[in-house]
Amino acid sequence: MKKIIAIMLILIFCMIPAGCGSSDVKTDESQPVSDEKADAVREEVVNLVNDELPAISDRRDSAVQVFNDFFSEGESADRDVWGPKLTDAVNEYDQYLLRLKSIGTTTEEGTGLLSLYVGSAELQFKAMQDIADATNEMDSDKLKSARSSLAESHDMMDEYDRKLLEICNKYGILIN
Numbered sequence: 284m285k286k287i288i289a290i291m292l293i294l295i296f297c298m299i300p301a302g303c304g305s306s307d308v309k310t311d312e313s314q315p316v317s318d319e320k321a322d323a324v325r326e327e328v329v330n331l332v333n334d335e336l337p338a339i340s341d342r343r344d345s346a347v348q349v350f351n352d353f354f355s356e357g358e359s360a361d362r363d364v365w366g367p368k369l370t371d372a373v374n375e376y377d378q379y380l381l382r383l384k385s386i387g388t389t390t391e392e393g394t395g396l397l398s399l400y401v402g403s404a405e406l407q408f409k410a411m412q413d414i415a416d417a418t419n420e421m422d423s424d425k426l427k428s429a430r431s432s433l434a435e436s437h438d439m440m441d442e443y444d445r446k447l448l449e450i451c452n453k454y455g456i457l458i459n
Contacts, residue, residue: 406436
């Protein structure tokens, strides 16, 4: 049973998207400045993607690393050792979520992007909680819930990427 759970956890957790932050966006200097709203959207989106999200990614990354380390142990993962570590990682991710939710936006476009990003992160958090619970309780139903949450999170992150591209195209923002 432990081997089956470990394999399922590995497959499930591999689906967690790391999220944005690796893309570099900037204002297209050849795009004529059209109005204050366009300027505000450009500034907010560039700041969100290049500064705000990467600035808080340390807690997300450290929590994800704990889960990756757990999965790399596979069948040999001792639940008595890893249970508390996974719980700590869930708490670390919860702190990331608090920081993520504290990011302020002023434009409709920025708020929409951030809402998608937060929604995806909340679903990842739920999946992490379910995986930790499944490990501690040896409950395969929690794995099914985690798989569902991760699939929804992935879909939401895809929507975030589509929306970001749409906004960038509309407002003359370059993505490197």
